[in-house]
Amino acid sequence: MRFLLTKVGLLVLTLWAAITLNFLLPRLMPGSPADAAIAKLAQNGPVSSATRASIEAQLGVPTGSMVDQYLQYLNNVAHFDFGVSYTFFPQSVAGLVGAALPWTLVLVGLVTVIAFIAGTLLGVLAAWKRGTWLDTLPTVGGTFASAFPYFWTALLLLFFLGYVAGWFPTSGAYRSGGTVDFTGEFLLDALYHSILPATTILITSLGGWILGMRSTMINTLGDDYVTFAEANGLKPGTVAIRYAARNAILPNLTSFGLALGGVVGGSLLVERVFNYPGVGYLLYTAVVNQDFPLMQGLFLIITISVLMANFIVDILYGILDPRTRR
Amino acid sequence: MKHLRRRGTRTVLAVIGVAAVLATSACSINTAKSGASSADGSMLIAADNGSPTFERNFNPFSTSKRVTATYMYEPLQVINTLDGKATPFLATGYTQPDAKTIIYTIRTGVTWSDGVEFTPADVAFTFDLIKKTPALDNKGMWQHIESLEVDGDTVVFHLSSEDVPAASIIDQQLIVPEHIWKDVADPLTFTNEDPVATGPYVLDEFTPNQYTLKKNETYWQADKVAVEKLVLPAANSQLDVVNNGYDWAYAFITDVEGTWVKADEQHNKYWFPPGGTIALVPNLTKAPYNDVNFRQGLSLALDRAKIATDAEQGYVDAAGQSGLLLPNQEAWLSADLPDGGQVAQDSGAALAAFEKAGYTMNGDKLVDADGAQVSINIMTANGYTDWLQGLQTVQSQLGAMGIDVKLSQPQPAAYYESLGNGDFDMAMTGFGGSGSVFQDMNLLLNSEFATPVGTTTTGNFGRFSNADTDALLARFKASTDEAEQKNIAGQLEQTVYDQLPVISMFYGGLWGLYSDANYTGWPSADDPYAPPNTYNSTPLLILTHLEKAK
Numbered sequence: 001m002r003f004l005l006t007k008v009g010l011l012v013l014t015l016w017a018a019i020t021l022n023f024l025l026p027r028l029m030p031g032s033p034a035d036a037a038i039a040k041l042a043q044n045g046p047v048s049s050a051t052r053a054s055i056e057a058q059l060g061v062p063t064g065s066m067v068d069q070y071l072q073y074l075n076n077v078a079h080f081d082f083g084v085s086y087t088f089f090p091q092s093v094a095g096l097v098g099a100a101l102p103w104t105l106v107l108v109g110l111v112t113v114i115a116f117i118a119g120t121l122l123g124v125l126a127a128w129k130r131g132t133w134l135d136t137l138p139t140v141g142g143t144f145a146s147a148f149p150y151f152w153t154a155l156l157l158l159f160f161l162g163y164v165a166g167w168f169p170t171s172g173a174y175r176s177g178g179t180v181d182f183t184g185e186f187l188l189d190a191l192y193h194s195i196l197p198a199t200t201i202l203i204t205s206l207g208g209w210i211l212g213m214r215s216t217m218i219n220t221l222g223d224d225y226v227t228f229a230e231a232n233g234l235k236p237g238t239v240a241i242r243y244a245a246r247n248a249i250l251p252n253l254t255s256f257g258l259a260l261g262g263v264v265g266g267s268l269l270v271e272r273v274f275n276y277p278g279v280g281y282l283l284y285t286a287v288v289n290q291d292f293p294l295m296q297g298l299f300l301i302i303t304i305s306v307l308m309a310n311f312i313v314d315i316l317y318g319i320l321d322p323r324t325r326r
Numbered sequence: 327m328k329h330l331r332r333r334g335t336r337t338v339l340a341v342i343g344v345a346a347v348l349a350t351s352a353c354s355i356n357t358a359k360s361g362a363s364s365a366d367g368s369m370l371i372a373a374d375n376g377s378p379t380f381e382r383n384f385n386p387f388s389t390s391k392r393v394t395a396t397y398m399y400e401p402l403q404v405i406n407t408l409d410g411k412a413t414p415f416l417a418t419g420y421t422q423p424d425a426k427t428i429i430y431t432i433r434t435g436v437t438w439s440d441g442v443e444f445t446p447a448d449v450a451f452t453f454d455l456i457k458k459t460p461a462l463d464n465k466g467m468w469q470h471i472e473s474l475e476v477d478g479d480t481v482v483f484h485l486s487s488e489d490v491p492a493a494s495i496i497d498q499q500l501i502v503p504e505h506i507w508k509d510v511a512d513p514l515t516f517t518n519e520d521p522v523a524t525g526p527y528v529l530d531e532f533t534p535n536q537y538t539l540k541k542n543e544t545y546w547q548a549d550k551v552a553v554e555k556l557v558l559p560a561a562n563s564q565l566d567v568v569n570n571g572y573d574w575a576y577a578f579i580t581d582v583e584g585t586w587v588k589a590d591e592q593h594n595k596y597w598f599p600p601g602g603t604i605a606l607v608p609n610l611t612k613a614p615y616n617d618v619n620f621r622q623g624l625s626l627a628l629d630r631a632k633i634a635t636d637a638e639q640g641y642v643d644a645a646g647q648s649g650l651l652l653p654n655q656e657a658w659l660s661a662d663l664p665d666g667g668q669v670a671q672d673s674g675a676a677l678a679a680f681e682k683a684g685y686t687m688n689g690d691k692l693v694d695a696d697g698a699q700v701s702i703n704i705m706t707a708n709g710y711t712d713w714l715q716g717l718q719t720v721q722s723q724l725g726a727m728g729i730d731v732k733l734s735q736p737q738p739a740a741y742y743e744s745l746g747n748g749d750f751d752m753a754m755t756g757f758g759g760s761g762s763v764f765q766d767m768n769l770l771l772n773s774e775f776a777t778p779v780g781t782t783t784t785g786n787f788g789r790f791s792n793a794d795t796d797a798l799l800a801r802f803k804a805s806t807d808e809a810e811q812k813n814i815a816g817q818l819e820q821t822v823y824d825q826l827p828v829i830s831m832f833y834g835g836l837w838g839l840y841s842d843a844n845y846t847g848w849p850s851a852d853d854p855y856a857p858p859n860t861y862n863s864t865p866l867l868i869l870t871h872l873e874k875a876k
Contacts, residue, residue: 029737029739029740030736030737030739030740030743030744031736031737031738031739031740031741031742031743032739032743033739035738035739035740035742035743035746036738036739036742037389038742038784039707039738039739039741039742050463050464050465050466050467050469051464051465051466051784052782052784053460053466054389054460054461054462054463054464054466055389055464057460057461084515087377087390088377088381088390089388089389089390089515090388090514090515090517091381159565163565163569170561170563170565170566171378171561171563171566172378172379172535172560172561174535175535176533176535176536176559176560178533178535179533179534180534271378275376275378275560275561275563276378277378277379277534281377281378285377288738290739
């Protein structure tokens with residue numbers, strides 16, 4: 001019980017620190033939201049002083065002292081009120097995040113799970129069949145693919161499979177002229193649109209899981225109890241999965257927990273390349289437009305989910321491994 | 327050992343294998359895809375980009391409105407920003423009985439898209455609305471207007487000072503229907519999802535990835551509107567523009583001949599007229615930039631044609647030192663300016679000018695009286711790659727004169743903050759392009775904008791301040807006589823030429839791409855009746871000018 005209380009106390013403290021940082025960071029960026037709006041307008045012609053005044057009045061750019069702003073902000077956060085976005089004025093931040101979140105959760109979330117399962121299995125296989133092509137291909141291929149930057153893989157796939165071959169749609173999460181509903185037709189369409197971004201994330205994240213699993217697995221394979229199991233004449237499959245892999249998976253499971261927490265942040269570059277309407281794209285839009293309210297809302301949700309994932313992993317570890325409780 | 331060697335070979339083989347798969351997939355892109363637009367009377371436009379999807383906001387006053395709100399709401403007159411010529415829309419014209427009064431005659435026989443008649447009262451209502459809610463007054467109407475009243479078919483504007491060019495501002499106000507907007511509780515946050523307007527198009531279908539506008543059948547000049555339907559996708563990447571058969575796009579595109587034109591050599595055309603002047607602004611509150619001889623030296627040291635070619639791939643011309651957009655504003659060009667205001671590179675003369683400012687050549691360095699090398703810092707916005715390429719050419723050309731040039735590239739928002747506050751040595755920026763010579767010159771030279779460094783301004787970023795120039799601008803503003811206006815403009819051009827408050831380099835282009843496969847009558851260098859941009863009100867000129875291709 002004391003273990004749990006300490007953990008909860010720590011969680012509250014980090015949460016407060018995150019919320020406060022979240023308030024400060026956007027304000028440390030040079031330039032104001034009005035400057036960002038003018039930067040966009042100025043590309044279309046000269047901006048008069050009246051336009052600037054009008055923009056500032058429309059956005060309601062914060063004017064009070066930092067302390068006032070901070071107290072106001074804490075109060076709003078407590079009420080889950082993140083205000084109105086500057087970029088998408090007059091849309092509310094909560095509404096925008098709510099619209100973007102499902103896309104990211106499904107796309108990045110599912111792919112993270114698939115990558116974890118496939119990568120771990122391939123890692124087990126690579127370690128077990130060390131030195132054969134079953135080891136070389138996933139290991140080298142994984143290293144190679146994960147060494148590519150996300151966006152570069154995304155651009156390659158987009159260009160060759162989207163434009164040159166014309167097999168897949170090149171942007172968006174569903175067809176032009178479509179609206180979001182829950183018919184089979186729409187879901188199929190959404191699935192079709194998610195193939196390229198999903199493949200990108202899969203290709204670039206698979207390698208990490210393979211390599212991580214392979215190296216711990218090789219360590220485990222050298223342990224006495226594995227040799228003992230083999231000497232007892234157990235089936236190779238049983239030894240590999242039930243003895244070696246089961247023990248080797250712990251570190252990978254930790255990273256998996258953290259990766260799941262990070263899912264909420266989306267995959268900024270991939271979503272940007274494919275015009276995917278997820279959290280990553282929203283974050284990008286918020287940052288380039290100095291959209292303080294939107295940035296705060298997004299960062300807060302991302303930090304909270306990472307913190308929660310951390311917390312759950314911590315608790316799980318306490319249960320799985322009694323030594324960590326002290 | 328043997329085992330290791332074998333592993334090594336396999337690794338190499340695997341790498342080669344993966345590389346081969348990537349290499350073999352490199353083949354040419356097929357450009358023969360047929361577009362969404364066709365003989366059914368629709369037109370595919372890359373005008374509005376979703377981020378990444380569309381929010382349904384057609385409030386014409388909003389900063390985050392859909393771009394095409396200006397295809398539906400009409401102003402009193404549309405000004406061709408290229409030459410300042412006004413085309414009557416909701417007004418049939420105006421008169422200026424004196425420099426403080428403008429009388430607009432409002433068009434009769436116009437109906438709103440819901441069938442209600444449009445009247446001068448709607449005009450008065452709109453101006454009252456933006457007076458009551460100043461945040462809606464994007465163009466600053468009420469900095470010019472004292473009061474207004476409806477008089478029969480006319481609306482009479484009483485101005486707050488002698489202000490002849492105010493007409494070019496009032497012209498642009500988009501008019502909204504009183505019978506709808508009088509019931510809007512908060513016009514600032516109103517998203518106006520089903521716009522009722524007077525223009526050539528009405529909203530057809532709206533989805534987050536694409537929306538369409540269809541022709542307004544009751545439009546007052548419906549006979550001039552050939553395009554039945556406008557299709558606006560949310561995603562318009564350069565690859566999309568080249569491949570998907572767009573009729574009209576506004577995009578800076580690399581190697582336009584090899585991409586856009588090549589996709590359909592018979593029909594795909596482009597026109598990149600100058601839409602503004604890109605210049606170096608010296609901060610006149612700082613030494614050595616406050617010395618006109620030093621600025622003269624900088625100006626003479628530049629080969630503008632090379633800078634223009636390097637920055638914009640040869641799409642635009644070098645800019646002279648007249649402060650005008652040429653050839654758009656040729657009619658305003660003073661005959662007294664040598665060479666039409668063009669400045670040729672002349673390192674000898676540059677050196678002489680630097681010497682007058684107190685700098686001499688020492689070896690390969692330009693040094694001041696203490697022997698320290700002249701070093702200048704030029705600011706540009708991060709991500710404006712074309713500007714950066716131009717600046718790198720400036721850097722090497724000034725470098726050849728022994729000047730050490732450093733470049734700083736803050737993010738756009740930070741760049742605009744520094745520009746407005748005067749927190750820079752020299753900055754790269756654009757000016758002009760409003761269509762009105764007075765507005766352009768005023769924003770460039772009026773000391774009213776030369777606020778102290780540290781406070782924000784929106785024009786005259788270098789803080790040029792000259793009482794004679796201010797007096798000229800005031801006379802320009804009050805003059806109703808075109809000959810006098812041109813005379814004053816000529817003197818202002820001379821000021822820009824002699825005093826160098828900005829060092830013009832090249833023209834910023836308007837990147838119009840269009841296809842005449844389905845529609846003809848696009849603006850061009852031969853017929854520059856409108857700029858080719860897809861935003862603001864000028865598309866109204868184009869959409870009422872196009873004809874179906876035969």
